[in-house]
Amino acid sequence: MDKGGGVREMFGRIAGRYDLVNTVMTGGIDAVWRRKAVACLDVAPDARLIDLCCGTGALTRDLAARASAGGVVGIDFTPQMLEIARAHTSAKNVEYREGDVLALPFDDASFDGATMGFSMRNVVDIGACLRGIARTLKPGASFVNLEVSKPRNPLMRRAFYAYFYGMVPLIGRIVGGDAAAYRYLPQSLVNFPDADTLAALFEANGFGAVRCVPLMGGVATLHIGTKAEAPVAPLARAPEAVAP
Numbered sequence: 179m180d181k182g183g184g185v186r187e188m189f190g191r192i193a194g195r196y197d198l199v200n201t202v203m204t205g206g207i208d209a210v211w212r213r214k215a216v217a218c219l220d221v222a223p224d225a226r227l228i229d230l231c232c233g234t235g236a237l238t239r240d241l242a243a244r245a246s247a248g249g250v251v252g253i254d255f256t257p258q259m260l261e262i263a264r265a266h267t268s269a270k271n272v273e274y275r276e277g278d279v280l281a282l283p284f285d286d287a288s289f290d291g292a293t294m295g296f297s298m299r300n301v302v303d304i305g306a307c308l309r310g311i312a313r314t315l316k317p318g319a320s321f322v323n324l325e326v327s328k329p330r331n332p333l334m335r336r337a338f339y340a341y342f343y344g345m346v347p348l349i350g351r352i353v354g355g356d357a358a359a360y361r362y363l364p365q366s367l368v369n370f371p372d373a374d375t376l377a378a379l380f381e382a383n384g385f386g387a388v389r390c391v392p393l394m395g396g397v398a399t400l401h402i403g404t405k406a407e408a409p410v411a412p413l414a415r416a417p418e419a420v421a422p
C-alpha cells in the first residue's frame with residue numbers, strides 16, 4: 179500500500195476515538211490553537227472557505243462560525259473521519275466532501291480563504307499540496323496551516339520530544355486503543371520540514387507574505403501565506419472540477 183493509502187487506512191481505524199485522544203494528549207489546547215488559526219484568516223462573514231484534511235470537522239466548525247453568512251467546504255479522504263464530522267456538525271453552511279488534497283476537485287480561484295490543521299505531516303508531496311491550495315484560492319486570499327513543529331530552543335525541543343515520542347504512543351495505546359497508529363503519528367514529524375523550511379516551501383509554491391507564528395514555544399506553528407498574484411504551475415486535478 180502507498181503512503182497515502184496507509185494514512186487513510188490508519189485514520190479509518192482511529193476515527194472513533196480521534197477527538198478524545200487529541201483532548202487527552204494536549205489537555206484541550208489543540209482546540210485553542212484551531213481557534214487561533216481561524217482568527218488569523220482575514221475574511222468577510224460571507225466568505226467561501228475550505229478546510230483541507232478536515233478530519234472530524236473541529237476546525238471546519240470554527241470556520242463555519244467565522245463565515246456565518248458564507249459557506250465552508252471540509253475535504254478529507256477518510257470516510258470514517260467524515261462520518262463523524264457530519265454527525266457533529268449542525269451548521270447549515272458546511273458541506274463535507276470526500277477527496278484527496280493532492281487532486282482538489284474545485285475550480286481555480288474558488289475560495290476566499292483556506293485552513294489545514296495537523297495534517298501537512300501526512301501529505302506525501304507538500305509542494306504539490308501547496309500549489310493545489312494556491313490554485314483554488316482567489317488572488318490575495320490567505321491560507322493558514324496549523325501543524326506540530328520542532329521548537330527552536332534546544333531545551334524546549336528536548337522536553338517536547340520526550341513527551342511527543344514517549345507519552346503520545348502511550349496515551350494512544352491506552353486511550354485510543356491503537357499503539358501502531360500513535361507510534362506513526364509522532365514519527366511523521368521526523369522528516370517534516372522545520373518552520374523556516376516550510377515557510378520557504380510556501381514561498382516557492384504560490385504564497386507570498388509568509389508569516390510563522392510559534393505556539394507554546396514552537397511545539398506547534400501557524401504558517402500564514404497569501405496567494406501570490408502570479409500564476410501557479412498547473413497541477414493534476416480530478417477530472418470533473420465542480421464549484422464548491
Ligand SMILES: C[S@@+](CC[C@H](N)C(=O)[O-])C[C@H]1O[C@@H](n2cnc3c(N)ncnc32)[C@H](O)[C@@H]1O
Nearest residue numbers: 189231232233254255256259278279295297300
Ligand atoms: C491528524 S488528522 C487532522 C484532522 C483535523 N484537521 C484536525 O484538526 O483535527 C489528519 C487528517 O488528514 C487526512 N488526510 C491525510 N492526507 C490526506 C490527503 N492527501 N487528502 C485528504 N485528506 C488527507 C486524514 O484522513 C485525517 O483525517
